[in-house]
Amino acid sequence: MAERDDPGTIGRRVQRLRVERGLTQRQVAEPAYTPAYISTLEAGRVRPSDDALRHLAERLGVGFEELATGRPARLATDLRLRLTEAQRTLATGEAEAAAEQYAALLAEAREHQLVEAEADALLGLGECGIDTGELTAARRCFEQAEQVLTAADAPLPARVPALRGRAVSHYLAGELRYAVYLLESTLDELNRGGLHDPDALLLLYASVIGPYMDMGAQARAAQAAEYALALAPQAGDPALVARMHRSVARTLLAEGRIAEADVSLAKAAELYRQLQIRTELANCHWMRGYVHAQNGDLESAEVELREARAMLTAQRAALYTSQVVVELADVLHRRGKSDEAAALLHEVLSDLSPERGALHSAAAHRLLGIIAEDARDTETAEEHYVRALSLLERAGAAGDLADLCRLLGDLLRRTGRVEAALDAYRTGLGHRTAPGTTTLGPAPAQPPL
Template identity: 65%
Template structure:
């Protein structure tokens, strides 16, 4: 499946990793003008800025100085040898035709307002258009915000680039963008509430890579700090509670997931962002499914879908179809589940969201297998396996091997089934996905028992018992009966 790559950190026009941008190229000097000294860190000083603006406007030092100052004084300002007074700076700004704030800070008037408007446009493009186009917009905004020293806008552009990279399945670059955003805000002394989108992004990359406990650690640490400091920001809290539901569910810690869902639902009326509320409803549906509340889960997904349709957020709408396919598969309405999964996969493929499309494909293959369409399921799974690996979607990669093992068993190829089950076991042990591990241990133990390896079967069953599976915890397949 071909895909366009979101620009990675090396391709970003951003200057340095600490958030400082490279200085603009210098204009050519007029004969006899004094040049400002070189600055090894590439930053533009006040003197260099006066020099650049003067040369751009074709003015001499005397023209800038008149009538209140002298040309040699302007020369010393440009060389960085004197710190001009506010009165002198206002005079120089007037002669150069710029505002006082622009001269002092290097930022054009209304730069922050304009950048925020363009960030909103980039977010709209990511939601409704081509992620690669959105990445290009965010990259330009990243460079400009860093150049002007606008930390909040710089971090927002980095988070946008991270979201573009996640959509393309580039988890390493995405993580670097989110970490850079956190660094910019931390260095600027921004409160934790402003760092939450970057923290959520980092946690998402670890979740998708199968590092479930570390994803929980990041989110739990942020929640504990917010609550300890009394920083009651409903939007920040809902973002964190919503984000932590997924890793809790995959770890099999249903009580914690349910508690996070309850807290998010309680705060939702105080949140003004409809996209965030929609994401919350989609995540909360997972806890309802696990509790056997299929009708409520479906109602929650309908709410989320309505929000996403109004906002035209295509990837999130695809996730709603994906989750609805899961609800239908758990209920045993496999034909409708297949249709929902195919809709979700088609939408994600059109968005070039390759990793998500592969994950949906595995769950679609499960439904095909349960309908007796093993040939279709096996062909799909073998195509999909190449899209995982290298820390990409470990839980669903394990699900693919589990399904291939089941298909092999159905065709009495026990050796191949065992190979696939063991591959899945290694992936799930690394991810610590408790519910899926318990279910897989049951399958592998049954295989060992049927082939006469009783001791191996007992050891495998004991391993499965330690993970305490509960109905609905597995990523794939129907809610399992208690096997032991």
């Protein structure tokens, strides 16, 4: 709850409520206080204690918070109920509709200075921006949420969703190293500080998998995936249970049982968070698919990657889905299903742009180039490699750039353009040996599992 109003405002509120109810100062004061005290309080010359406010609230027939802050007793709980409605809308993939709900809730929370609801609304708007690809707007929302929570002295686990949101927005914009820095430094602070909040750790470990993979840090990605799966909460059907808690909360609220309604709403909100974490856990299936592919078990890899794609498609998480589709297309190509792989890649490219998913676009062009080379269509292959090179240079993905320069160099050499091939190889060597571009610092501290 925000700080109570100043004594003058509270005094005027007590007087207004007393007059509206036709009560005298003596009737409001007795038996614990004197009429003179009520007179002094109404004049704003004394700051009432919590006990005095509770006594007056009972006499005047209002809630303690309404008397202390002017907010109706049910306002905060009603806002929480509507926030869980917006969470449900987002969890079912309707990001634009959810954004409208969150924007209205944000305005209301700010009007009534409800800090926790304000932060939740900002986080929701940020998640909507991630889902729709509005990365700059999403990042601003996450930054504002973090500022609101920091000003309210919220503990680190409570700030993790905002920090993670910032990191994901940087990652999807192609800023890999900064995304990893944000996630790893937060993991370290949690683990080394003994703040072993399972939900916070799960969110961070699941979110760091993608950046690790794109940076070529497969060992760390695999370790993060195992930690995330070990931390994953066990819930049979979070959506069903969350709906039940929301219904219970409405009933309790109608009966005036606000504290009990709050408990049900907290449970519903946590379950909707778990639904959003399902999107993150899809990355773990993707990681398993990648490991199977590296080990040559392409059949198992295809199963895992199709599962990841299905989970992400159900959540309508377009950018994440694109990432998994590229991996799936690679496996399909290696299994001799090149036509299906190419169709998937062209579908991915139709949904992306250089500003939105540059790394995924580059990966799709790279693989299309390989498929074209295998089909002996060198002209198309070169076109895809050059497009991928441009996208990777913009994103600064050094390891991928070096690999792509090798592919392009080999193609140019085979078609008799030796000098152009040498230039491509030199460019690749420059990226491979650039200091600090392909290395990471020490791994984060291990959580207690």
